[in-house]
Amino acid sequence: MAQQTINNNEGGGSVRGKLNSMFGEIYGQLRSGVGTVTLPDDRGVLEWSETIAAVGVAASDAIFAIFAPGADADENTADMLDPSGQPVVVAGTDQITVSVAFREPTSGPIAILWKVF
Numbered sequence: 001m002a003q004q005t006i007n008n009n010e011g012g013g014s015v016r017g018k019l020n021s022m023f024g025e026i027y028g029q030l031r032s033g034v035g036t037v038t039l040p041d042d043r044g045v046l047e048w049s050e051t052i053a054a055v056g057v058a059a060s061d062a063i064f065a066i067f068a069p070g071a072d073a074d075e076n077t078a079d080m081l082d083p084s085g086q087p088v089v090v091a092g093t094d095q096i097t098v099s100v101a102f103r104e105p106t107s108g109p110i111a112i113l114w115k116v117f
Contacts, residue, residue: 031056032115034068037098044105054096054114061116063089063096068111075108087112 035052039045057063065087070077081102088099098112 031061032113035096035098035112035114036109037100037112038109039107041107044107045102046105047099047101049097049099051092051095051097052112053094054091055094057091057094057096057116059092061091063091063114064117065089065096065098065112065114068113070111074111076106076110081106081110089114091116 031054033054035054037048037050037052039048054063067078067081067083067087069079082104084101084103090097090099096114098114100110
C-alpha cells in the first residue's frame with residue numbers, strides 16, 4: 001500500500017474517516033461507538049443487562065467495552081461507579097447486549113464506549 005499523509009484540513013473530512021478509507025480494505029471499518037444503558041431509577045440494581053443500537057456490528061464480531069468517562073455534571077461517571085468488573089458485551093446484528101454488575105446498588109444512565117476488534 002502506498003504511503004499516504006493525513007491532513008485533517010483536506011477535503012473537510014475527519015481523521016477517522018480518512019483512516020477508515022485508507023485501511024478499510026485491510027482491517028475492516030473502524031467500528032466503535034458510545035451507548036447508554038439505563039438502570040432503573042426507582043431502585044438500585046446490582047446487575048443489569050440491556051440491548052443498545054450499534055450500527056455496523058455483526059453477530060460474529062468480538063466487542064470490547066469500557067465505562068465511558070463523563071462530565072462532572074453526569075449522574076454516573078466511570079470514576080464514581082463501583083463495578084465488580086468491566087461491562088460484558090455480546091454482539092448481535094446492528095446491536096450489542098451489555099451486561100454490567102456492581103458492588104453496591106446503582107441506578108440511572110451509564111455511558112459505555114465499545115469497539116469492534
